Amino acid sequence: MEFWFDFSSPYAFFAAQDVDGLAARHGRSVTWRPFMLAAAFQVTGMSSFSRAPLRGDYGRHDWDRIARAKGIHFALPPFHPYNALHPARTFYWLAASHPDMAKDFALACFAAYFQDGADLRQPDVVADIAADQGAPRDQALAAMAAPQFKECFRQATEEALAKGVFGSPFFLVDGEPFWGWDRLPMVEEWLSGGGW
Amino acid sequence: MEFWFDFSSPYAFFAAQDVDGLAARHGRSVTWRPFMLAAAFQVTGMSSFSRAPLRGDYGRHDWDRIARAKGIHFALPPFHPYNALHPARTFYWLAASHPDMAKDFALACFAAYFQDGADLRQPDVVADIAADQGAPRDQALAAMAAPQFKECFRQATEEALAKGVFGSPFFLVDGEPFWGWDRLPMVEEWLSGGGW
Numbered sequence: 001m002e003f004w005f006d007f008s009s010p011y012a013f014f015a016a017q018d019v020d021g022l023a024a025r026h027g028r029s030v031t032w033r034p035f036m037l038a039a040a041f042q043v044t045g046m047s048s049f050s051r052a053p054l055r056g057d058y059g060r061h062d063w064d065r066i067a068r069a070k071g072i073h074f075a076l077p078p079f080h081p082y083n084a085l086h087p088a089r090t091f092y093w094l095a096a097s098h099p100d101m102a103k104d105f106a107l108a109c110f111a112a113y114f115q116d117g118a119d120l121r122q123p124d125v126v127a128d129i130a131a132d133q134g135a136p137r138d139q140a141l142a143a144m145a146a147p148q149f150k151e152c153f154r155q156a157t158e159e160a161l162a163k164g165v166f167g168s169p170f171f172l173v174d175g176e177p178f179w180g181w182d183r184l185p186m187v188e189e190w191l192s193g194g195g196w
Numbered sequence: 197m198e199f200w201f202d203f204s205s206p207y208a209f210f211a212a213q214d215v216d217g218l219a220a221r222h223g224r225s226v227t228w229r230p231f232m233l234a235a236a237f238q239v240t241g242m243s244s245f246s247r248a249p250l251r252g253d254y255g256r257h258d259w260d261r262i263a264r265a266k267g268i269h270f271a272l273p274p275f276h277p278y279n280a281l282h283p284a285r286t287f288y289w290l291a292a293s294h295p296d297m298a299k300d301f302a303l304a305c306f307a308a309y310f311q312d313g314a315d316l317r318q319p320d321v322v323a324d325i326a327a328d329q330g331a332p333r334d335q336a337l338a339a340m341a342a343p344q345f346k347e348c349f350r351q352a353t354e355e356a357l358a359k360g361v362f363g364s365p366f367f368l369v370d371g372e373p374f375w376g377w378d379r380l381p382m383v384e385e386w387l388s389g390g391g392w
Contacts, residue, residue, distance in 0.1 A: 044248045052240045054362040058373055069385075069392035166250040177254055182378040189265075196265035 001187075002172040003030050004160050006037035007084030007091075007120065009168035010050075010063045010076065011181035013110045017072070019171070020103070022184060026191035028173075032103055034088040035160040036153065037168045044166045050081045066181075077117045085153065086126045086144050092152040093143035094135060101133040108132060197383075198368040199226050200356050202233035203280030203287075203316065205364035206246075206259045206272065207377035209306045213266070214380060215367070216299070222387035224369075228299055230284040231356040232349065233364045240362045246277045262377075273313045281349065282322040282340050288348040289339035290331060297329040304328060 003019050005012035016032075023030045041047055049059050060076065067074030087109045094102040108129045112118035118125050123144045130140035143149050160170075164177055171178040171187050178187050199215050201208035219226045237243055245255050256272065263270030283305045290298040304325050308314035314321050319340045326336035339345050356366075360373055367374040367383050374383050 040250070044251050045243045046248070046251070047241045052242070054236070054357070054360050055240050055242070058360060058362065058375060061373065062375075065392055069390065161250070164250050164254060166254065177257065179254060179258075180376075180378065182376065182382070185381065186378070194265065196261055 001028055001030055001174070001191075002033055004033045004035055004165045004168065004170040004172070006168040007034055007087040007106070007109055007113070008081045009037060010059065010074075010080075010114060012169040013074075013114045014063075014066055014070070015169040015181045015184060016107060016110050017070070018184060019169075022188055023191070026188070028191060032091075032106055033156055033160070034084070034091050034106070034153070035157040035165065035168075036085070036088070038083070039157045040161060040166045043161060046166070048081055050076075073115045075115060075117060077113060077119070079119065079121070082113075082119075082121050084120065085150075086123050087120050087129075088153045088156075089144050089146075089149040090126050090130055090140055092156065093140065093146075093149045094130065094133075096152075097139075098133075098135050101130075101135055105130055105133045105135070197224055197226055197370070197387075198229055200229045200231055200361045200364065200366040200368070202364040203230055203283040203302070203305055203309070204277045205233060206255065206270075206276075206310060208365040209270075209310045210259075210262055210266070211365040211367075211377045211380060212303060212306050213268070215365075218380060218384055219387070222384070224387060228287075228302055229352055229356070230280070230287050230302070230349070231353040231361065231364075232281070232284070234279070235353045236357060236362045239357060242362070244277055246272075269311045271311060271313060273309060273315070275315065275317070278309075278315075278317050280316065281346075282319050283316050283325075284349045284352075285340050285342075285345040286322050286326055286336055288352065289336065289342075289345045290326065290329075292348075293335075294329075294331050297326075297331055301326055301329045301331070 001023055020030050050056050063074055091102055091106055094105050112129055113120050120126055123141055127137045127140040131137040167179045173190055216226050246252050259270055287298055287302055290301050308325055309316050316322055319337055323333045323336040327333035363375045369386055
């Protein structure tokens with residue numbers, strides 16, 4: 001199954017904690033696919049949840065209670081939301097060059113941003129996280145600036161839109177689409193052969 | 197607890213089937229509150245799910261599979277979405293004059309529209325549904341045109357926005373907000389004293 005997300009999405013942060021475990025319970029593996037949610041917003045006429053009147057307040061309340069329910073720390077950085085191009089480009093570089101590090105890097109980025117307030121707009125900060133996973137720091141910095149991984153991220157975003165992915169997180173299970181963190185129970189039902 | 201909805205919302209149709217039973221399992225009752233979702237969209241910058249690129253296709257796929265999962269008939273009318281002011285005004289008239297009929301009327305409107313393709317833009321069609329519940333048909337028609345119930349619906353929409361309600365369905369459990377049909381399991385956890 002595929003897990004599509006934007007690194008700046010709080011609901012993707014929560015989904016990232018559980019999606020691999022959920023899939024594994026049903027003998028499935030998960031391909032993680034960062035994409036640029038803002039590009040999907042342009043197509044669908046949606047806007048950032050965090051910034052919208054009413055929805056932003058609901059989101060902040062909701063993220064805090066989900067964190068409490070899951071017993072994990074959550075602290076939205078003051079500069080939320082951000083353009084997560086550096087984590088995404090680095091992710092695609094790792095997926096190509098050090099595939100065993102890519103998911104741990106993504107989880108570490110989510111934790112750095114949503115739990116420790118790290119400023120992932122800064123390439124240096126993202127490179128440190130890649131280095132923590134054992135990747136060469138200078139190559140990470142080079143990858144973030146390389147046309148190749150910029151293009152990789154752009155193509156991933158195009159692929160997302162072509163597949164009908166318009167939100168974050170978004171799950172495709174053998175092509176069957178599920179939008180939103182709150183659909184993980186339905187994904188699990190589907191994997192259990194719900195039959196509907 | 198409060199159940200806020202727009203009569204034109206497919207996810208509200210599904211929620212309407214279950215919300216009273218869910219509440220009753222926890223010794224609670226539900227106050228049904230139609231409001232004008234389009235007014236909330238203006239505040240939050242959202243747009244109609246059904247009409248948006250990508251989201252509309254996802255919605256139609258999702259509603260069909262939810263209906264299959266629940267084993268109920270669902271057929272989106274070709275003129276979906278519609279401005280549900282007549283069902284809403286009639287609902288508030290019934291809530292004031294024949295309160296025991298209001299919920300059954302609402303359920304009958306949902307079924308007429310989402311299962312039988314009835315055109316609830318027509319006052320005559322809505323009046324027939326009210327009459328089926330035992331309400332005086334001519335009074336229903338008069339209520340739909342009366343400034344009093346137009347105002348009632350407007351005030352309900354204002355109250356919704358003041359309470360942070362921006363989507364349909366939306367649940368308030370002692371003030372705790374839950375947006376979306378897919379949050380009913382979380383509402384149930386909350387009512388069970390989830391404690392988070």
